[in-house]
Amino acid sequence: MEKFYSTLFARQQAAHDMPSNVRIWEWARDVFRLMFPERNSKKLLTVEAVKATFTILENELYDLLLNSKDCIGCDHREIVQRFFENLPHIYHLMLEDAQAMLDGDPAANNLSEVIRTYPGFLAICMYRMAHQLWLDRVPLFPRILTEYAHERTGIDIHPGATIGRHFHIDHGTGLVIGETAVIGDHVKLYQGVTLGALSVDKVLAGQRRHPIIEDHVIIYAGATILGGNTRIGHHSVIGGNVWITSSVPPDTTVFHKPQIQFIHSKVDR
Structure with a gap:
């Protein structure tokens, strides 16, 4: 048993070479909820509050990358900057996807219903965020995001x-x-x-x-x-x-x- 304990201890050290899966997907979930307040229980009352929340999420992504030993060669600041600079375009694509689901499903009554309830919408949004990180060659983070969506929705989209x-x-x-x-x-x-x-x-x-x-x-x-x-x-x-x-x-x-x-x-x- 002592050898078994030692083996598990060694794996504990290796497993913490990057932030936990929970921290990573919670960050992405918070970005998603900020873009789609239908999914967010917290209401932001001013533009300044929206900007401040984005700043928090930018800093959080930087911290996640900085604490990932798998991303030693990454330019953390550049990755964060590129992700958030591309976010308006990604958001526009997500809105088009929601509209496609509304237009193509007779059971859908409005965009709010699609955004709030459709598993396909959640899956494609997580994919679109993960794909941007994939393009920047961020290790493992993109897979964590799409596998989170896979677990929640049964929809398996590879970020690549x-x-x-x-x-x-x-x-x-x-x-x-x-x-x-x-x-x-x-x-x-x-x-x-x-x-x-x-x-x-x-x-x-x-x-x-x-x-x-x-x-x-x-x-x-x-x-x-x-x-x-x-x-x-x-x-x-x-x-x-x-x-x-x-x-x-x-x-x-x-x-x-x-x-x-x-x-x-x-x-x-």
């Missing part, structure tokens, strides 16, 4: 994926978007869609492994699209439960045609 404007996730549970996936503008994905790799061999790390989805594509529930050479052409519709490993031309409808076998049996009366 590239996702365009006006993105609509409908329901979303079980949705998987891989690291090198590229998604265009005005794309709508339903629950259980997988944009994955044909192989998970470790030698493929750093290579394109996931599909490209062009603009104005709809992919229905349970569809699986695999491979870095697979491209779904613009304005295509991919039906539910299809399995695709090769490219689809633009303006194409793909659907799954099940083979149904009827078994007749005699019942003694």
Whole structure:
């Protein structure tokens, strides 16, 4: 047992080479709540209060980066400055995503409902913040943010994926978007869609492994699209439960045609 205790103690030291997952995602949650007060129980009464809260969050991100030994080579100030300079653009993209969900879901009554309740909105917002940190090569933080959203919503978006404007996730549970996936503008994905790799061999790390989805594509529930050479052409519709490993031309409808076998049996009366 002494050896076991020593092993756990050594892991304790290594585990604290960066701030806790809780601190990191709470910071992102607070940024999200500041942009979308529908999610925030605290009401800010003046513009100065909003500015002061942003300053606090900027300093907190700097402190998180500074206390991460995994980010020794990072320019902490530059990363913080770039993140918050890009935040108005990220916010605009988030609003477009909310509008896409409102426009595309007959059950949605207004933007406030989408922002307050839709798991897809939370997942895409966390992805968009995480993606900015991913572009700045911040280690581990982006994965912590998207895995927080994954845990909360069942929607798994890798922060390395590239996702365009006006993105609509409908329901979303079980949705998987891989690291090198590229998604265009005005794309709508339903629950259980997988944009994955044909192989998970470790030698493929750093290579394109996931599909490209062009603009104005709809992919229905349970569809699986695999491979870095697979491209779904613009304005295509991919039906539910299809399995695709090769490219689809633009303006194409793909659907799954099940083979149904009827078994007749005699019942003694």
